[in-house]
Amino acid sequence: MELTLSIIKPDATDKNIIGKIYSRFEQNGFRIVAAKMLHLNYDLAAGFYAIHKDKAFYQELINYMTSAPVMIQVLEAENAVAKHREIMGATNPKDAKEGTIRRDFASSIDKNAVHGSDSIENAKIEIAYFFKDDEIYSNIS
Ligand code: IDP
């Protein structure tokens, strides 16, 4: 079993589709083992996306991620990291496969509905960024 970090981004919370996206997680065998809604401030969003700080879209990304509340959760499943990336779909919804969350719910590459950790190592870092150990209801660490 493995844990990964998921964020339902501002465009999706705006559209009132948190439940629809949670259903995708559950239908695909994920357990939601921690969750919180947060309106990210600049520092929290900038720190989370520090890996992208030299990219042209960084400021736009931080502005967008701080524009409305987000729903942040830890998902548990076998191969959670890779499996979650698979059900999310490609970064650009135009390239995302049919039946993926981004294909079905995202409107553009910048407003793409969801975030998911891209490696087991980054999942550990990202989970610890938002959750204390005693806020995660999982038997695995
Ligand atoms: P990922 O979310 O699929 O892992 P990353 O390359 O890690 O994609 O990019 C992080 C986020 O930055 C994307 O989900 C998207 O919101 C935004 N982003 C990525 N590329 C672009 C772009 O070319 N223009 C605007 N925003 C972008």
Ligand code: MG
């Ligand atoms: Mg990424």
